[in-house]
């Protein structure tokens with residue numbers, strides 16, 4: 001069968017500044033929470049490898065863009081580093097950073113690759129985290145000023161903007177489950193950070209629209225379809241709560257401009273609602289996006305907890321549900337995540353049926369592999385498993401398109417193997433492999449395959 005995609009479909013990949021640039025404490029850049037946390041607790045990072053060890057995009061940007069071109073990308077996402085552009089978090093702009101991002105944007109355009117620019121990818125400047133990060137409303141002002149600066153500097157050429165990547169992740173990681181700095185475990189604070197993040201998002205959307213630059217602005221959400229273990233009402237309800245907390249807490253304000261009533265009712269029942277101020281409601285309503293980026297890796301398999309309320313623990317989502325091991329589900333043998341290709345179709349279908357079929361694209365999807373070097377033959381990684389992974393997800397995306405979804409493109413995570421937070425280089429994700437010592441880049445078999453898919457705007461199977 002031949003799978004062809006609509007004309008102009010976006011073929012590309014995604015990355016981020018903190019995971020690729022390097023030069024993390026030089027050329028004017030100040031520390032983010034990652035630089036700081038690594039200084040405090042290097043043992044929390046795989047093999048003690050911190051945010052300074054990257055694929056050095058700051059130096060190799062030209063070569064990397066040539067590689068993107070070689071892979072036939074017509075689009076590419078990366079982010080701007082707030083702590084590089086505005087080293088104090090607010091105020092003076094670092095001109096060296098402006099020159100750097102200008103070069104990157106101009107070179108992408110020169111190569112016919114549309115830059116998609118995201119403003120925040122987990123990299124809170126430390127100076128602002130010291131003021132409470134997004135727990136503090138003043139940081140919303142700082143974020144808006146940063147967003148305005150980016151639009152002002154680059155908005156004449158950048159037409160695809162995103163406010164946040166996976167905004168739930170710093171909330172979960174930093175305030176619930178201890179896998180991001182500041183390592184707090186407190187639901188109320190988590191809810192406040194989530195709420196303020198969405199207000200910051202809406203401020204940026206408003207600021208962008210006021211400019212009339214003619215481009216579009218969106219947000220990138222990691223959506224995790226939540227499937228109940230059984231159709232018994234308790235499991236169904238538990239899956240519904242997981243969905244409210246981890247998907248709809250950002251999806252509804254992004255697409256409908258307001259929070260789900262069920263979520264508000266649940267949090268107020270347990271006295272966990274963040275404090276609102278006059279004007280917030282209108283602001284959120286103004287934050288409805290032009291374009292939704294969907295990151296999809298794996299679903300959530302949910303079962304109801306036996307005892308729902310534990311008065312001795314802080315309020316946690318686990319009051320209501322927990323994950324369960326589903327026998328027979330397909331796993332990635334090299335990383336331990338579930339592979340469920342149909343999830344991508346379920347997301348697109350839900351958006352079409354329940355959310356008015358918004359313009360969207362797959363902004364991340366990919367497969368991490370531990371010790372990937374073992375698959376090297378004659379100098380190239382033979383990652384047939386990644387080809388199968390991408391192809392099978394594309395088939396389900398294609399089915400979504402044939403049923404009317406407005407999915408405009410596909411970005412694989414990621415272009416070159418990069419630094420992945422606490423996992424550092426444990427799992428490799430790229431179309432291009434990276435030798436960390438020599439910085440040599442080599443296109444993997446999957447990169448060669450994707451080059452053809454992009455050239456033909458489809459594939460045969």
Ligand code: FCB
Nearest residue numbers: 016165166222364413420
């Ligand atoms: C996503 C992040 C991205 C990368 C991949 C593996 O959650 O957006 O930065 O770490 O996971």
